[in-house]
Amino acid sequence: MKVLLSFVFGATLCNVYGLTLPSYMKQCSISDPNVNECFKTSGNNALESVLKGDRKYKIIKMNPLELPKVDLNSGGTFTMSLKDAVIKNLKSTKILNANIQANHWEFEVSIDPMIIESQYEINGRILILPITGNGPSKITLEKGIYSYVVDLKTIEKKGVEYLAIDKSNLEAKLGHVRFHFENLFNGDKRLGDQMNTFVNENWEEFLKELYPAMVKIMRTIVDNTITGYFSTIPKKDVYAA
Template sequence: MVMTSKFTDAVQCGIVCVVVAAIVNAAPSSKLPSGFIRCSKTDPNLGECLRDGLQKAIPHLAEGIPSLGIVKIDPLRILSLKINQGKGPVNINMSFTNIDIINLKYVQAKKVVYDVKNYHLHFETFVPKSIIMEGDYEINGQVLVLPVVGKGKCKFTLDVSKYSGDVQLKPVVKKGTTYYEIANVKWTFVPTLLHIRMDNLFNGNKELSDNMNLFLNENWRELLQELQPAFEEVLGVAFGEIGKQFLDRVPENEIFLS
């Protein structure tokens, strides 16, 4: 069964709206597959254990976990993404369809901190390869005083020195068993380079299209300064949906040792 879902109300009310594709097994297992690390909440080195566990889990998530009803996340398919940026030097309406996010399998876990009492998880990761978003786009608006309009294929290549995530969990009891729900996700990153390619700008005028792509890439810092909150929201929604699929199926007593 193919399911589309909007993960949080926050993404429906302004800058960005995202619809993520997921495939759900009708009767998934609640047991962690072999290879996953389980940690004790009383371990004085809980953060290090969770970091190692996250790193061990990444290849499984990248390739999918059929027993948990989770399909591969590299590439991660975003069915629909809309960005409406109406303030500052970037004033655009931009929509994407069938966007694939590529190279998530190379994520490296660097730091994890878990507040057991308040169910708050903080983690920092690094990706040694570029994160790529490619698919179909449509844009209309103005970027740094220049008009821009077009519809076609696009590819965004993003290099980042650090990704940081904060996840607020909430325990819920289902039929006597405690699970976690994701109450909120915040995702930030420190960019080092953004390369943009949008085909068929200005109704296929190659000269104008090439010049606009050149202009966007020469001014990527200014562009990303305006759009980064939207892209961070995209990543937060995408990773939040992955986490939701996982936590819906695996109870607390399978994640942590007693």
């Protein structure tokens, strides 16, 4: 499984540091009894600005988010890739809950719907049926609840402490997923319509094949966004003691 995100997140390799917290973010105190609510409120208030992108902090534009190529190969019964993928409606992102400790952060986030439009290529079998095709596609992830957990570590740059990601994980619970693939079976409309119907009637089984790659993509996007801020803002300015 390959996810070509280095192109869009390549700016995170630049040596920029020693910045202050951006004006659209409020600093919270870890020792505050209401720290969870503070992170939740501050995060929700900042999301619009974050999604617009902020070159100063090495954050790319994410509304919409454009990815040149994504391979959704699970090692299962089919291979699937998306080219020129555009992820839309991230502006609907809302932080529902936060659980914050100094070196361990947890967030529960809703996005409804998340829409992925791309040029797809697929080949293999879905359940008992063969599938092949390439062309425009649309995947709509409805009523999505995403749980992101990250463990942090402290690193030092020129005598100043910065936060960095030690390990992270992302899980998704989806109310429904809709798929539409054009030009299946070399443009055979009858077979293409039947396969689209079959995929959508069995969307949960189809999603199982795509799920590992999809959540890895989402986790990488979140990791790189957080790293953009962590790598440029000293730890003492990210949150207060």
